[in-house]
Amino acid sequence: MNSKFYKKVQIMKSIQDWDKVRQEFTDCQKSNRGVVFFATADEAGTPNITPIGSLFLGEDCSGVFCNHFPVTLNRNIEENNRVCVIALNNSNGTWLKALFKGRFSKCPGIKLYGRISPKRELTPKEQSRWQQVIRPMRFFKGYDLIWKDIRQGSDIVFDAFEYLKLG
Numbered sequence: 109m110n111s112k113f114y115k116k117v118q119i120m121k122s123i124q125d126w127d128k129v130r131q132e133f134t135d136c137q138k139s140n141r142g143v144v145f146f147a148t149a150d151e152a153g154t155p156n157i158t159p160i161g162s163l164f165l166g167e168d169c170s171g172v173f174c175n176h177f178p179v180t181l182n183r184n185i186e187e188n189n190r191v192c193v194i195a196l197n198n199s200n201g202t203w204l205k206a207l208f209k210g211r212f213s214k215c216p217g218i219k220l221y222g223r224i225s226p227k228r229e230l231t232p233k234e235q236s237r238w239q240q241v242i243r244p245m246r247f248f249k250g251y252d253l254i255w256k257d258i259r260q261g262s263d264i265v266f267d268a269f270e271y272l273k274l275g
Contacts, residue, residue, distance in 0.1 A: 119268050126169045129269050132215045134165060136195035139202075142241065147192040148184035148224075156180045162261070163193065164237060171220075171264045172234055175227060177254075185224045191264065193220045196272075215271060222266035230261045 120126055137144055146158045158181040162174035171193075175182055185191070196217040206212045230238070235258075242255045 118270065120169050120266060125269075126266075129218065129220070130165045133195050133218050133220060133269075136197040136215060136217055137163070139197050139199040140195065144193050144195045146178075146181055147194065148181055148190070149188055150184050151187040156184055160193075162238060162241070162258075163264075164234070169222075169266045171222075171266070172230070172261050173264065174230070174238055174258045174261045176258045176260060182227070185262070186226075189223045189225070191222055191224050193222070193264070193266075194218075194272075195220075217272035219270040219272070220264075220266045221268040221270070222264045225263040225265075227260045227262050230259055234261065235259065 118125070120129070142161045143159050144161075144163050146160050147155060148158070149155050158178045160173055160175075160178070160181075163171055164173070165171045194217060197212075197214060199214065202212065202214060202216060206216065238255075238258060242251070245251045245255065
């Protein structure tokens with residue numbers, strides 16, 4: 109990455125950085141019903157944003173997500189495995205309060221930068237965690253079609269982060 113990039117983001121320097129970043133990211137993710145946004149680009153630089161509801165962050169600047177359906181994202185990561193994952197804080201009134209006050213009282217969002225690995229089979233532990241997340245949806249018709257049998261995912265290793273700022 110170029111030096112210009114690193115002027116605006118912070119390189120993950122320690123596991124202490126990761127622990128704080130992971131907690132703030134997870135809080136934002138929860139406020140958005142578990143959905144985060146993956147920004148990728150193909151070889152030509154054409155951008156793509158994909159909502160993903162299956163990202164689980166690990167202990168060591170890493171994560172795993174189920175990428176069964178996002179065709180463009182999967183094609184992009186074969187050509188260019190760099191990714192920016194954005195979690196926005198959608199808690200009640202967070203953005204409206206910030207507009208009135210001119211500042212946020214909580215983290216409004218965070219970007220994680222990293223690299224996605226090729227698809228692999230999910231471990232039984234990862235499958236179990238995914239099933240816990242989607243369990244409330246099992247009564248809907250789409251559950252069996254969409255989520256029940258997801259078995260593959262990809263790992264992400266994060267190397268930098270950036271807090272969203274107002275203004």
